[in-house]
Amino acid sequence: MLSFLFRKETVILLITGGIAFAASNTGNNVQWLVFSLLCAYIILGKGASYLNNRKIEIELLELPDIFAGKKSFIPLKITKNNAYRSSYHLHISLQFSPSVKSGEVFLLKLGKSENKTLFMEAEFPHRGEYKLVGASVLSSFPFDVFKSKRKISMQKKIIVYPEIMDVDSNARLYFANNYELSVSKRGEGNEILSLYQYGGNEPLRNIHWKLSAKKDELWVKEYANEESPKVIIFLDWKRIPPDKREEAISVACSLALKYTNSAIMWRLVSGYFDSDFGSNSVHLRKCLTYLALLNDYRQSEGLPMPEITLKTHYSHLLYLSHFMN
Known part of the structure; x- marks a missing residue:
């Protein structure tokens, strides 16, 4: 009062x-x-x-990737649809549902028929779907005494991805050694996979001369393939405790980002969601959107681990399970 x-x-x-x-x-x-x-x-x-503050339009531009708990910048296009009159001293804010902590943009001047691109700071507390329900334009021009507020309806959907975690320094908290598997395959790399007796068709450069002299018969070096590694990220909802589900989702999201940035092929398995292997931005956004909107954990459903391991070749299996306790 x-x-x-x-x-x-x-x-x-x-x-x-x-x-x-x-x-x-x-x-x-x-x-x-x-x-x-x-x-x-x-x-x-x-x-x-x-x-x-009349004849002003606000348009939401293409959004960047938005992650929970991290400051994001919402791109906006502000347009003055009047060829005869400019606007001054504008305070622009956004309204979200659920409510989100966001900043305010101040425009000193918006000229006749002018448009400007601005970035509104916002921080989304949780993953999931949010709605940009509208914007407010507040004007106190010319005397900074009498204020006029105008609301603009927008109704835009925003997907907020899970919170990013430092999986490198905390790797041992999530992955037990017996769940991190390495598989080498025959190929033309530099690492020796195995040794076997000469069969007559192997290149002479692969003969292990030191061992052959010792055994008095020809032995050949078989090299491991230097193909790019493939990773399976497996969320086992049967064994992840309810109070660790959000953490597991954040870990999976962080791993997906890490492997995409490293150009490593990866695949996400969670319940009946089973993506293909990929390492591009389309594959990443598809999986992150699934993780962002995940509410039905299907604890008693989904592919069992033996079926996953037999379904395709991989070099690492990151198994998010009960050891997250």
């Missing part, structure tokens, strides 16, 4: 009312003149403030 009484607009109106009361009782022409000037000031301020 007190804050309302001490607002600039309220003070001006109270002063104007007081002068009008005094002028009506005394008939003083000077008081009537002051009252008239104050009325003109109020009408001009209110009218100019109202017109100042």
Whole structure:
């Protein structure tokens, strides 16, 4: 209540009312003149403030990847659809559902038929789907006393990906050694996979001369293939405790980002969701969107681990399970 009484607009109106009361009782022409000037000031301020934030459109541009718990910048296009009048001193804010902590953008001037691209800071506390329900344009031009607020409906859907975690320094908390498998295959790399007796068709450069001299027969070196590694990220909802589910989702999201940035082929398995191997941005966003919207954990469903391991070749299996306790 007190804050309302001490607002600039309220003070001006109270002063104007007081002068009008005094002028009506005394008939003083000077008081009537002051009252008239104050009325003109109020009408001009209110009218100019109202017109100042008309004909303004706000458009949401293509969003960057947004992660929970991390400051993001929402790109906006602000357009003045008036060829004869500019706008000044605009305060622009956004409204989300559920509510989100966001900043405010101040525009000193938006010229005639001008458009500007601005970035609004926002921080989304949790993963999931949010809605940008609207924007507000507040104007106090020209006297910074009388404010006019205009709401613009937007209705845009925003997907917020899970929180990113430091999986490198905390790897041992999530992956037990017996769940991190390495598989080498025959190929033309530099690492020796095995040794076997010469069969007659092997290249001479692969003969292990030292061992052959020792055994008095030819032995050949078989090399491991230097193909890019493939990783399976397996979320086993049967064994992940309920209080660790959000952490498991964040770990899976962080691993997906890490492997995509490293150009490593990876695949996500969670319940009946089973992606193909991939390492591009389309594959990443598909899996991150699934993780962002995941609510049905299908604890008793999904592919068992033996079926996953037999389904395709891989070099590492990252098994998120009960050892997250």
